[in-house]
Amino acid sequence: MAGQKSRIVAPPTTTLVIDNGGDTIKAGFVKPDHTDQPRIIPNCIARDRHNKVYVGAELEKCKDFGEIAFRRPVEKGFIVSWEVQKEIWDRAFFDDKSPQKCNPSETRLILAEQPNSLPALQTHCDQIVFEEYGFASYYRGIGPTFNSYQDIQAIFHTPRTADTIVDFPAEIILLIDSGYSSTIVTPILRGRPLQQAIRRLDIGGKLMTNYLTRLLSVRHFDMRNETYVVNEMKEAACYVSLDFKGDLDKTWKGTRGERREDYQTGAGIAKDYILPDSHTRFHGVLQEYEPGASTRARRGGLSTDDILTLRNERFVIPELLFHPSDIGMRQPGLADLVMQSLSALPVGLWPGLLANIVVVGGNAKLDNFIQRLQMELLERVPAECVVRVARPEDPVISTWLGASEFAQHAHAERLAVTKQDYEEHGAGWVARKFAAGLGVDGGL
């Protein structure tokens, strides 16, 4: 193995950790004495309505997000268009003026990828990393796995004594990564993903935003070119319903002529959303529902605001995660996804996995997400099983934080591949080494 070979070049001390997500890149340096906070860079090239183009982090400079269009290097969670990805990386890490200037020849790269990638795409990734950038050392690992290098029990607030030794990686967790492109369930045992039980649901943040766009376009007005605005709205307004039937009833306007109390008052569910007008206000604002506000604005022309009243849109969107069949997708919902994953594993592991479910990714920020998941799981598992579902403080950067811990762990040294290795053995060997992962050994 490469690790045991007498190495002339000392392994690089600086590590660049990148979680290259579908929507944003989470990137930061890990140095022996100090770990940066990750920087979140939009992973896209955007063009606004004045045909101005923004690459990656330049999007911060954009003010008017109306009719903005995106080109993304990542499709379905995998880096597909390296042409675009390279441009974004170049500006973020390798230009002279880039804020996170990186010298690849003295840096190790740790890159998080989505599980079950296509071999062709993996090879492309390895080739670009070594042949184009020339990183000194490199590891491409499955994103969810990195999460187990964090203090998982702290997320659950497990009571423990002060002298408890926290062992990395965590013994057993069931990680749910619900991101921009898809939602993936990964059981992880001692930092090794249990590959046979990884299950994917093709519903992510993007699909939910698009679904909201569709609903609004049918019910209010055409928002099809306003992806960014709708996404903001989704993040501000959507929540996971704990009582779908009840909430749906409350937001129903009733049959003809019926004046339902709940509908008139909003029942605490209806909210007004003031759309950006691209002159004075560039971001939408969520407000309490004011009966009649929307019609007043429209009829009287008192205010030029476009006010949308969101009712069942608020919880129907995230409901897709739990009932994909609502839009005709023939996949099990999240709770059944977990059960399918578990059914691929021996029953002896179930209690451990169910008691340590961690939800990461942007969708985990939805209100009530973890409560709903816990509720649905309790209905499905044996009564004796303890089900604990939790999300880290910031579910978006959780994978990155885990990967930064991993960078300092002995496992990183064991798994990483050097440029010399790559030149000597080729891309196929590298891919095989990464696929084999840690394996099982006594030392763990």
Place this chain on the structure above:
Amino acid sequence: MNNFGVIEVAGIQTKATPGWAYVPDTGPSVPSLQPANRKRAARNLLGLTLSDLTARQENKLRKDLEALSRDNGRDVNIAIPPRKGRDKKQTPNVRRILQSQKTFVNYLDDYGATLADGGNGSGSASANASAVQTKASTPVAAASPAPTTMTTTTTTDVEISMNTSMTKRGVAAAKRAAAREKTAPVVEDVEMIDVPEEKQKEEEEKEEEEEEGYPADGSILPAYKKKPPQKHPGDEDPLLVSVVPPFPTDEELKSLMTALPLSYFDARATWREEEEGRYPVRVFCEVCGYWGRVKCIKCGVRVCALDCLESHKEECVTRYGL
């Protein structure tokens, strides 16, 4: 079909014909509890391919889903802004990758083709992965059991035999173990004060190993080392006793941890055949999003009530046979 003796008079099949007709609303799907006809099971499957989903609707559904996974509402082509000072020499590989205009669907098709070709799914990448694995993983060190776990061997044996097969011996062993569990607490109840410390310790150890039934020790997941919680009289209540599933053996765990990744297609969760139709498909009003309780007789779209039906009718355009 066994409908509990109820004979249906009106046909389930609906046809979009000009004019109008009373149409029985059979609901989105009727889960047949015992499919009578095993033959064309795929066609008779419940859920979305039920009679009220024609090929046309199915097609529409597919297109809708595709539209939902797009990045932009319309087709856009954003060129990468040109920059100067970028004439670094590129290797042929890099040039090829950068110039590739393939989309994910293209790659997926290629991958599917390799799979169908008899490739093992991961192409060259993991063809020899198993070989690497054996190299990469040093053999499972027979983790020298810690002093406290020396006596656990018996329990391990019991566990394994329960695991592998319920042979007579296995059952007997299990019974013996159970018997031991039952008898042990009697010993424990007699809290002896003047027992020499060593003996007490030994007893405690025995308790830990035999009664508590913590999973057997293994090198991958070692047994719980800490002291078990306080005894409680309710522990022996058969109504309160919880079932501890047999713990997977090291071998099992090892094969799970070193298994190769599934292919992209396999990792996608789908309903298994026996699970399909476990939950009835919910239908919603196309206009307001409430339950879709009424069907438009022209196009079959679901709406909730008259109000929504009217607003739907304003734009309901269907040609006969479309």
